[in-house]
Amino acid sequence: MRIISKIKTPGALKSSTSNLLGRFRHDDDGAMSYVAVTGALIMMVFGGIGIDMIHAELKRNKVQNTLDRAVLAAANMDNTMDPEFVVQEYFRAMNMSDALSGVSVDQSLNYKRVTADGNATMPSNFMSLLGVDTLQASGSATAEHGLTKIEISLVLDVSGSMGGNKIVQLRDAAKGFVDLMLPADGSDMVSISVIPYNATVNLGDTVSQYFTLDDVHDYSSCATFETNDFTSTAVDPSTELGRLGHFDPYNSSTSGGEIAKPWCATGQTSAVIAHSSDADVLKAHIDTLNAGGNTAIDLGMKWGAALLDPAARPAVQALSVAGFVAPEHSSRPAAYADSETLKFVVVMTDGQNTTQYDLKPEFKFGMSEVWVDTRGTNTLNDDRFAFRVQDNAGDDSDVYYWLGNSGQGYAMKYQNRPESSAISNGVEPYQMTNAELYSRFSIAAVASEFYYPAYVDGFLTYDDYANAYYGYQATVNGSQADTNLSTVCDSARDNGVVVYAIGVEAPQAGLDAMQDCASSVAHYFDVSGDDLNDTFSSIARSLQMLRLTQ
Known part of the structure; x- marks a missing residue:
């Protein structure tokens, strides 16, 4: 047996190597280049990093969603359980108790604020190749529930068609609204103005003292407006307003004592109350409302919007000095730009705008x-x-x-x-x-x-x-009153006032006017008298702010 050893010369060795590399270069069956291998590894790493990040984001969403739901439930004023316990229970139900970092609660009689923070730690899979061993999924949420700086105008139809059971239903609904917005334990954040209207609006013996009506007489206190006045929500207390004539257009009394049914009511009969936070005063006044007269929704809405306009502040301040408005509300109405104040009008009717009248000038003056x-x-x-x-x-x-x-x-x-x-x-x-x-x-x-x-x-x-x-004449017909109403509703909404509008068994023209006035379809209600109480209650609850702030 022989062992034969063949030794190649350098030239032969070079030729053999070249041939081998050439074959490797041209034959790719089952083989990968170094570049391809390196690229594949890089793609696998970055793909893994993406998977880690997706997992982290899913975990973060789970933490954040749990935080959101937990603080909303804990901040609800109707929830009497301990807010911190409520949040803990939400995380326990999601098997995430260890992810809850902390809970803080700020609470008073009519306000609750709950803040919760969460953080979950999870191991990384691929990012550890880059030295990142764990990932964090954090979140924070705050919810508030309270009656924070709310100004409301209740514009209530007390025209003749509201007689009988309807006026009783209205009184009950309006009083229920007051109870919800001004609970027995008090609220220094909410003020309510009541603006009853029929053929006109009676400012009453109290509120009329703080606006400027002309001195044609002093028997009653109903203002008149021109068409252009409805383009603005403002009524400046120092600017003189026309005073509606004091007259009875229908009855035939000959006593020479006092007219039986004046077009503008006297004293505090169906009069305006401005920015009250006294539930007892408001409800007692609502109980005195009686039905009679024509329908002027535009005048009711004009005064409802005016009492939310900052131009009325001097009158409210004077009312506060006189003891009719709580001291903490003396600076109302707030500026429209005040982000901490919400303004609402709740306007209702069971009818439609009708013709408005005043004495002829030759019988009104002189x-x-x-x-x-x-x-x-x-x-x-x-x-x-x-x-x-x-x-x-x-x-x-x-x-x-x-x-x-x-x-x-x-x-x-x-x-x-x-x-x-x-x-x-x-x-x-x-x-x-x-x-x-x-x-x-x-x-x-x-x-x-x-x-x-x-x-x-x-x-x-x-x-x-x-x-x-x-001896009396038409000053505004129903069609013009509809236009006036639409105009002042537009102006109120443009200023950030939220308008809830209710038609109570109203004719189509009245329903159309209400829908046009409302802030949205969701703020418009077409209801029966039997549903009026539930409607007012629903609106009141929607005004009790429950909002996610972070």
């Missing part, structure tokens, strides 16, 4: 043609009245019709003096203003008791009598 003989007493019912039917300028021969002498013959009925045959108790009759005349006689009574006899006896024309009989 002096009347009527003199009154008070007989020297303070009793209205014994007064006697003389109506000047013929004014002879430059002499004392004017002719007066004496209302109380109609059955005593022509000579006694008409006299040349504005007083009776003898001055009563030394007090002479005086000429009444139109405002005073129409505060004591209805429009129909003025026409029938004064103008009609003078027309029959030839002292006045039929046109004189007819003009007095129709």
Whole structure:
């Protein structure tokens, strides 16, 4: 046996190596290049890092979602359990007790704030190749539930169609709303204005003192507005407003005492209350609301928006000094830009806008043609009245019709003096203003008791009598009132006011107006009277802010 050894020369060795590399280069069956191997390894590492990051993000989402749900439940004012315990229970249910880092609670009678932090540690798989052995999944959440700086205007329809059971349902619903927003343990964060409306809005003896109405009379306190006034929510307390005439357009009272049903209510009858936080005062006032009159939703909404506009602040401050508004609310209405204050209007109707009226100018302003003989007493019912039917300028021969002498013959009925045959108790009759005349006689009574006899006896024309009989005139029709309402609703919403609008068994025109006024479809309600209480309660609960802040 021989061992044969072949030794290649350097030239032969070089040639053999070249051939081998050439074959490796051209034959890729089952083989990879160094570059391909290196690239594959890099791709595997980065793919693994991606998987680690996905796992970490899923874990972070789980931590954050659990935190969100936990603090929302813990902050709910209706939840009487310990807030920290509630959060812990949420994490325990998710098998994540070790991920809860801490819980803090800030709570008062009407406010609860819960903050929770979470952190979960998980091992890395591929990132450890880069020296990162663990990954963190952290989160934080805060929830608040409370009645924080809320201003509300309740704009309530008390027109004639609200009579019967509807007004009872409205009273109950509105009082329930007050109870929810102003709980028995108190709330210094919420103020509520009540704006009842029918054919107009009665500012009442209290609120009217802090706005400026013209001095045409002082029998009632209803303001008038021009069309352009509805483009703004503001009513400046120092700017003079027109005052609606004080008159009774429908009844035929002839007592000469006081008109039976004035177009603008007197005193505190269905009057406005501004920024009250006294639940008892609000509910007692709501209990006095009665139905009557036409429907002017635009005027109700105008005042509802005005009492949320910062222009009204001087009036609210003065009301606070007088004891009608709580001191902590004296700086309301807050500026629209105040991010800590929310403003809401809740407006409801069971009808639609109707025609609005006022006295004709010739019967609203200035002096009347009527003199009154008070007989020297303070009793209205014994007064006697003389109506000047013929004014002879430059002499004392004017002719007066004496209302109380109609059955005593022509000579006694008409006299040349504005007083009776003898001055009563030394007090002479005086000429009444139109405002005073129409505060004591209805429009129909003025026409029938004064103008009609003078027309029959030839002292006045039929046109004189007819003009007095129709002594009031339309100032705004229903269509224009709808436009005014839409305009002021737009203005309120543009200023950040949230408008809830309720149609209660209303006709289609009223429902359309409410839907147009509401902030959104979700803020509009078409309900029956039986559902009114639930509707107001639902709105109240939605105003009790439960919000995720972080």
